[in-house]
Amino acid sequence: MLWGLELDRRLRAAGSPVVSQLTHPGWVASNLTNMSDTRVMGMVHSVAQSVANRIGNDIDAGAAPTLYCIAEPIPPGSYVGIDGRFGVKGGPTLSGRTPNACDYDAAGRLWEFAETETGTTLSV
Numbered sequence: 001m002l003w004g005l006e007l008d009r010r011l012r013a014a015g016s017p018v019v020s021q022l023t024h025p026g027w028v029a030s031n032l033t034n035m036s037d038t039r040v041m042g043m044v045h046s047v048a049q050s051v052a053n054r055i056g057n058d059i060d061a062g063a064a065p066t067l068y069c070i071a072e073p074i075p076p077g078s079y080v081g082i083d084g085r086f087g088v089k090g091g092p093t094l095s096g097r098t099p100n101a102c103d104y105d106a107a108g109r110l111w112e113f114a115e116t117e118t119g120t121t122l123s124v
Helices: 002-013 039-055 059-070 104-118
Strands: 079-082 094-095
Touching: 002 104, 059 079, 059 094
Parallel strands: none
Antiparallel strands: 079 094
C-alpha cells in the first residue's frame, strides 16, 4: 500500500494523467495456490481451494475491485477492498487506509529502498 501511495504522489507531482489505484480482491477461489507438483503442495492446494470455494469469492467477484477502479469515478490513490466480513468475500467498496498506510514519509523511504535494492529508477 505504501508503494502505491508513493506512486500516486509521484504521478500527481509530475502532472501525469495516469492514476494509481490499489485493490484487494478478498480471498478468491482460484488455482493460485497450485504452484508445485509435489504431493505436500498438492494437498496444501486442495485444502486452500476447498476453503476458498466455501468462504471466498469466485474469480469474477475477485476481479470486481479492479473493474470498480476502472468504471467508477474514484479519487486517484484510492484503495478498493471487499465489503464483506473481514474483507474475505463480498462486493467491491471504497475502503479507508490504516494510519500506517497513509504515511508519506514511510512510502518515500520504501520507494528509495526498492530503487536501491533493485538498481532501478522510475522516472514519471
